[in-house]
Amino acid sequence: MANHDPISDMLTRIRNASEKRHQTTRVPASRMSRSIAKVLQQEGFISEISEEGEGVLTHLVLELKYSGKHRHPTIRSMQRVSKPGLRIYKNTRALPKVLGGLGMAIISTSKGVMSDRDARKQGVGGEVLCYVY
Template identity: 50%
Template sequence: MVTDNISDLLTRIRNANMVKHHVVQVPHTKMSLAIVKILKDEGYIENFEDYAENNKKYLLILLKYFGRNRQPVISKLQRVSKPGLRVYKNKKTLPNILDNLGIAIISTSKGVMTNIKAKELGIGGEVLCYIW
């Protein structure tokens, strides 16, 4: 059993990207579903779908590559807030990732969203990860 579902999700995506797999399977949780929806909306993955096998739910994530050499769209996934050390930012100190070329995923009182959307709404929260 995994204790940190977010780190498990990011590690599975990172490992699949390194070996250029097209599909990666992750356990279905509310948090992983919210993160994967953001990755799809921001264009970091092609698509995802739910499926169940032996009464367990999974997410199938289709990774995105570009160019003839299949360079991954996601170059870096970095976990920020961990179970042992939570990182919170208010609306004034929200991170700016590579001058908004990358995103930070923030867990707020209004749900999981990107740093750009959180700045628009004027709210802060727990910084889950950086992606670029």
């Protein structure tokens, strides 16, 4: 079956692995998935990114983070905002603050994929890909 929205697929794989307390999850590699994974790592939601396979069959292996003695997932929720059927764009002043600044939005800008905080600092807007908290 063809995957028409690879970003949603990536978010769903991470969300499912996090809920089931898996240590790692694999997602198909692409430039966009690498960029999103890098932002998640910079913001402290995942601990490590590695690649396996080669060519078209390359996958990213994401090591998920958990906190506390009972291994509570660092990622509590991931929500896709801009979808293939309805793209959502925001300028720098209208960028959303997720949970009053406790969460983050991942934004695709002309300067690359970044968190909402970085986009505000650089004064750029763009497509709101997802919310993570």
